[in-house]
Amino acid sequence: MRKLTPLIPTLVCYLFIILFIYAAVSKLIDFENFQIQLAQSPLLSAYAGFISYAVIIVEILIVLLLCIKRTQQIGLYASYGLMLAFTVYIYLIINYSDFVPCSCGGILEKLGWTEHLIFNLVFVGLAVIAIYLGELLTFQKGKRKLFVTFFAISIVSIGSVIILFLTSEHIIKQENNFTRRYLQHPIIEEKSVYLGANSYYFAGFENNTLYLGNHTSPLIITSIDRDLTKIDMQAIKLDQLDFNFRSITLKVFQGEFYIYDGSVPVIFKGRLPNYQAKLISLSTAYFSQLIPLGNNHFAMKTHSNKLNYQVLGLIHLDTDEVKLKNNILEKQIDGVFDIDGQLNYDAINKKIIYNYYYRNQFIVMNENLEIQHRLSTIDTIQKVHIKLITLKDGTKKMSAPPLLVNKNMNTYQNILFNESNLMGKYESQQLWKQASVIDMYHTDRNHYIGSFYVHHRQNKKISNFLVTDTHFYALIGNELVGYRLAPTVTKQFKIE
Numbered sequence: 118m119r120k121l122t123p124l125i126p127t128l129v130c131y132l133f134i135i136l137f138i139y140a141a142v143s144k145l146i147d148f149e150n151f152q153i154q155l156a157q158s159p160l161l162s163a164y165a166g167f168i169s170y171a172v173i174i175v176e177i178l179i180v181l182l183l184c185i186k187r188t189q190q191i192g193l194y195a196s197y198g199l200m201l202a203f204t205v206y207i208y209l210i211i212n213y214s215d216f217v218p219c220s221c222g223g224i225l226e227k228l229g230w231t232e233h234l235i236f237n238l239v240f241v242g243l244a245v246i247a248i249y250l251g252e253l254l255t256f257q258k259g260k261r262k263l264f265v266t267f268f269a270i271s272i273v274s275i276g277s278v279i280i281l282f283l284t285s286e287h288i289i290k291q292e293n294n295f296t297r298r299y300l301q302h303p304i305i306e307e308k309s310v311y312l313g314a315n316s317y318y319f320a321g322f323e324n325n326t327l328y329l330g331n332h333t334s335p336l337i338i339t340s341i342d343r344d345l346t347k348i349d350m351q352a353i354k355l356d357q358l359d360f361n362f363r364s365i366t367l368k369v370f371q372g373e374f375y376i377y378d379g380s381v382p383v384i385f386k387g388r389l390p391n392y393q394a395k396l397i398s399l400s401t402a403y404f405s406q407l408i409p410l411g412n413n414h415f416a417m418k419t420h421s422n423k424l425n426y427q428v429l430g431l432i433h434l435d436t437d438e439v440k441l442k443n444n445i446l447e448k449q450i451d452g453v454f455d456i457d458g459q460l461n462y463d464a465i466n467k468k469i470i471y472n473y474y475y476r477n478q479f480i481v482m483n484e485n486l487e488i489q490h491r492l493s494t495i496d497t498i499q500k501v502h503i504k505l506i507t508l509k510d511g512t513k514k515m516s517a518p519p520l521l522v523n524k525n526m527n528t529y530q531n532i533l534f535n536e537s538n539l540m541g542k543y544e545s546q547q548l549w550k551q552a553s554v555i556d557m558y559h560t561d562r563n564h565y566i567g568s569f570y571v572h573h574r575q576n577k578k579i580s581n582f583l584v585t586d587t588h589f590y591a592l593i594g595n596e597l598v599g600y601r602l603a604p605t606v607t608k609q610f611k612i613e
Contacts (some may be wrong), residue, residue: 119245129247130183133196144173156543158210161281162296165543175199180295190251194270197244202274204237208284227552247571263432290564295496297541304589304600308345310549312408315595319583321369327590330367338367338374345599350498370409379404400438401433408462410484416469426452429471429486442486451513455501463528466613468560470533472526474503479533481560491561494556496539498522529584530610553579557598566609
């Protein structure tokens with residue numbers, strides 16, 4: 118046994134050399150995927166770029182130290198510190214992370230996280246034995262000094278991982294540097310319905326029924342139960358038709374439906390299940406977007422002739438009053454294209470949300486359009502990227518396609534679901550060609566929750582979506598697809 122004792126440190130060195138060479142080479146061969154995996158780590162997402170290089174460099178340096186006789190002991194100490202850091206990382210993943218991601222691949226691809234933890238602990242133990250025997254044979258350190266050295270390395274390794282974990286979580290959720298974190302199976306497809314046309318849009322959700330409008334048949338209302346089993350189509354009859362309609366829109370809210378066209382401008386209202394609609398507003402205000410808030414109260418986006426740019430406003434039909442709010446939308450270039458965006462309404466929490474199309478900001482307001490928060494999405498586009506030219510008649514138009522940041526959005530119970538148009542750091546280009554990306558944000562504070570993919574169907578992208586308490590519904594090509602929301606999503610819902 119005494120004859121074998123001097124060989125143990127050398128054998129352990131060989132094991133670590135094999136381990137770290139294999140690990141470093143496997144990472145280098147598929148470096149892009151390695152960065153993507155780190156970016157999805159619930160502990161290290163914010164530092165994926167730095168750590169992806171640092172880990173490989175450290176593994177190669179340790180191999181070099183272990184290959185030289187004079188530096189083998191230093192290499193063993195470094196091996197101990199690195200394997201201890203990996204072990205603490207896995208322990209935090211299993212016990213303290215928001216979710217447990219897929220295995221990290223490489224040499225341990227077939228192992229689960231618990232087996233991975235045991236594997237690392239074995240190598241930590243081997244490093245301790247090899248270091249102890251090496252020091253014992255060379256009489257370089259007493260047991261006390263050896264303990265102090267182990268303790269110091271342990272504190273540095275464990276402390277570094279914990280600090281990275283705590284700071285990464287803060288950065289990802291509140292000061293994100295455009296690193297997405299994709300949730301694990303957040304939506305599960307349940308059923309799809311063939312609609313026969315791609316011109317549908319969501320008009321509302323009431324009493325477990327989805328309501329769809331159709332751009333090509335604007336006076337047809339389609340209702341579908343939430344299980345997507347029963348479909349009904351009804352024609353809406355207006356009490357006046359002598360208008361030069363340009364863009365009729367349907368909206369269902371609180372048991373009533375609204376037909377409106379802001380270019381005329383008119384608003385009709387009817388009560389379900391009666392499909393007769395009466396004119397309730399004529400020439401009260403022109404608008405490009407309108408949201409019913411109940412009790413003949415509406416929020417709108419319109420053009421202010423006085424200021425010559427887009428503003429938000431309120432319509433109170435009971436008093437025939439229109440209030441424009443000039444201080445909400447922030448002009449950067451022209452006050453028209455640069456502030457373009459979409460109005461949404463969280464009916465449960467009575468919040469109005471305006472999401473800009475061309476910059477990383479959304480605005481949260483109450484029903485009186487009083488600003489509660491100006492919040493940011495995780496991309497870095499703070500200033501719009503558009504180019505304008507002025508025509509001979511004085512009008513302006515875009516001279517080049519703008520950089521679209523946010524494509525489509527929907528809000529439900531304090532959560533903004535935003536379809537992003539920009540690829541973040543360490544993401545797969547192949548997946549971006551196959552799916553749309555939905556980012557989730559809290560609307561009561563600056564807090565990014567996570568993201569998920571909605572895959573294309575027959576090369577058709579998502580055109581519109583709607584969120585309920587249990588489902589994510591998407592219009593993709595000619596289909597309506599229902600996805601059940603996982604608890605990782607529904608637990609984020611909040612009623613104020």
